[in-house]
Amino acid sequence: MMVVTVIAGVLLIAAAGITSFRILAGPSTLDRVVGVDSLTAIAASGLAVWAAYDRDTTDVPAIVALALVGFLGSAAVTRFRVRDDR
Template sequence: MTVAAVIAAVFLAAAALLTAYRILAGPNTLDRVVGIDSLIAIAASGLAVWAAFSGDTDVIPAIVALALVGFLGSAAVSRFRVRDDS
């Protein structure tokens, strides 16, 4: 289990670095929003890996809250972006 957790942590760290680059180098707002949404999903995945590794189920509400914040943030930005385009 420890080897799997370390491999998952390394992959999640690499994904977070690539996503952070996408956020910083994004040519427009929608690219940055997608990057932030991806970073939130990576953070929730990191918490899930930690919960599986440690056996601590106290972080499950935090995972649900992160997923909800990511969804609502993306939906709000896309809604306001569509309103600005018309």
Template sequence: MTAVAVISGVLLALAAIITSYRVLAGPSTLDRVVGVDALTAIAAAGLAVWAAYSNDTTAVPAIVAVSLIGFLGSAAVARFRVRDDI
């Protein structure tokens, strides 16, 4: 189980680094929003890996909260972006 958690953590860290580059160098606002949404998903996945590794279920509300914040943030930006295009 330790090897799986370490490999998962390393892959999530690599994904976060690549996604951070997209957020910083994104040519448009929507690219940056998608990058931030991906970062929140990576953070939720990291919390899930930690919860599975430590057998601690107290991280589950944090996973739900991070996922909800990511969804609401993306939905709000998409709504205002559509309003600006009209």
């Protein structure tokens, strides 16, 4: 179980780094919105890996809340987004 947790943690950290690059260097606002949404999903996945490692279910409401905030945030941004000027 420890090996799987370490591998999942390393992969999530790598994904967070790549996603952070997309947020910072994204050519459009939609790229940045997708990056932030992906980063919240990665954070929720990290909490899920921690909950599985710790064998504690008290983190599950935080995972659900983070997923809900990520979804509502990206939906709100795409709803009220202004077009980029090229």
